[in-house]
Amino acid sequence: MKRVLFLLGVFAGISYVPAVAQQPQMNCEDPQKQIEMTMCAGEDLAEADRALNAEYQALRKLTKARDADAGEGQAGFDTALVKAQRAWVAYRDSWCEAFAYQAHGGTMEPQLNAECQAELTLKRTDELKALADNL
Template sequence: MTREETKRVSLHLLAAGVAMFIAFGANAEDLDCKNPVTQADMTACEQARQETADKALNAQYKITRAALAALDKDLDADMRGAEKALVKAQRAWVDFRDAECEAAGFQARGGTMEPMLVAGCIAELTDARTKQLKELAETMGN
């Protein structure tokens, strides 16, 4: 394939991807996640739930991190490290969550249910982690 043909194929693939994104975006608005019918609907609903959970987690993480940073400021230099410990824990938790949910997806490995299982697992674990971070911040006085 010539360089020009490669560019042309790439542009066609990009255009097809954009068209699919636009079509899915329009369909997502019509999606009834209280009563999804098709596997595609169920997967889209779980992915939306994952996205919502991720946004909530990120917001709570900022609050909790700020609370631990404030705690560190009130401690003697040799006692500080709460914020650093949280960052370390959160990174480890993300690795755990992703691996745990990848493993959960093996229930339907290669099938159309796999992405739904992974997204649902991520949403559940993320919701639980958000709750943990909120409780941690509350114990710090925030």
């Protein structure tokens, strides 16, 4: 029984190697294939999202501190920010889905969606930073 399990593991490992070797290499400096363009757009979105999350968390610290210093019945800055951010995420996702629909069903649709989300995310990061700078 141990030998059967061992052989199954060996065969599974062997069959995995070609799949890994066939993964496309990304060239985000000059993408030529649609899969590269889509994957690079996804990387750009991930990077923009990381920046947005960092700025958002920094702003939340400020709004919580402002709320802690507010007089009775004056707190609510942080709650308003969270509500606004959730609404913005819903807007971004819906708008970019609609924007990408121009290529609906095609291989370019996910690329358009990711590019749209990355662009709006960068703009939102700037908005959050501007608010933080004014506090």
